[in-house]
Amino acid sequence: MRVLLAVTPLFLGLLLPSASRADWPQFPFVHAEGEAKVDVRPDTATIRVSLTTFHRESEVGMETLQVQLTRAVDVLAQAGVPEDQITGFDLQKMVVRSRDDDYNELEILGYYFSRDFEVELTDLEKFSPLVAELMAIDNVSTVNADFDVENRGRIESNLVRQAGEDARRRAEEMARSMDVSIQSVFAISESPIASVGRAFRLTPDSYTVMGARPSKRGLFTSTIFVPEAIELRKSVNVLFKLKE
Numbered sequence: 001m002r003v004l005l006a007v008t009p010l011f012l013g014l015l016l017p018s019a020s021r022a023d024w025p026q027f028p029f030v031h032a033e034g035e036a037k038v039d040v041r042p043d044t045a046t047i048r049v050s051l052t053t054f055h056r057e058s059e060v061g062m063e064t065l066q067v068q069l070t071r072a073v074d075v076l077a078q079a080g081v082p083e084d085q086i087t088g089f090d091l092q093k094m095v096v097r098s099r100d101d102d103y104n105e106l107e108i109l110g111y112y113f114s115r116d117f118e119v120e121l122t123d124l125e126k127f128s129p130l131v132a133e134l135m136a137i138d139n140v141s142t143v144n145a146d147f148d149v150e151n152r153g154r155i156e157s158n159l160v161r162q163a164g165e166d167a168r169r170r171a172e173e174m175a176r177s178m179d180v181s182i183q184s185v186f187a188i189s190e191s192p193i194a195s196v197g198r199a200f201r202l203t204p205d206s207y208t209v210m211g212a213r214p215s216k217r218g219l220f221t222s223t224i225f226v227p228e229a230i231e232l233r234k235s236v237n238v239l240f241k242l243k244e
Helices: 058-078 124-135 152-177 194-199 204-211
Strands: 002-012 029-040 044-055 086-088 092-099 105-121 140-148 182-189 230-242
Touching (some): 029 152, 044 124, 058 105, 058 124, 124 140, 152 182, 152 230
Antiparallel strands (some): 002 029, 092 105
16 A cells, blocks of 8 residues: 655745735634545446437337346346345436527427436456446446445545644644744644635635545546556645744
8 A cells, every 4th residue: 555645835924914814813823734645456336327218209219228227237137236236316308309590499309318327346356347248238328437445434534644644744844944833733624724715815616626636536437447546535724823
């Protein structure tokens, strides 16, 4: 397991813009952001499958979709995936009409149907052959996967602790550079501290966007291979009170 640490510090004095001075504690402090990340081998996957069909007759289109959905469920059953690890979503139907040059709707051309389902896979040895079989089914339009680790909670707890320790180390280094020292912790947050953004005339929304980092959890990618590793990361924002 490889662990990397990174910190984005910000040393703040007492001279703040007057418009935001009321948002700040009335004592000297330093803000530091600590980050910890680790690459781990995934052991679970969430597979999301989308089936779509189009037909001029609504009944035929819906029957076609159901036939292919049944085939997909059979593929999962043959792979030994339990039914309680399969989640189906609502059937979607859209009427498709022709339009004239002024975009006015004219006669009905047909009906578009779609339905998604998710599969929680705990045996990644089955992943590649299972995805290959699903992609071979007619009317399957997309097959995406999100990889994860079963002990994510324990790993993230360790990352939060490491990020907090790193934020303190960085804050102490900045304090020493100014011949002062840290007294105590005033505030801790895993999200960006909004008042820091307002102090530099950034709105809370823009500061959140600048401070946000993409998470690989929930990011579905089209693949038939299990990645060697996925990255987990945690960050901690801390305001430290300085000794006066």
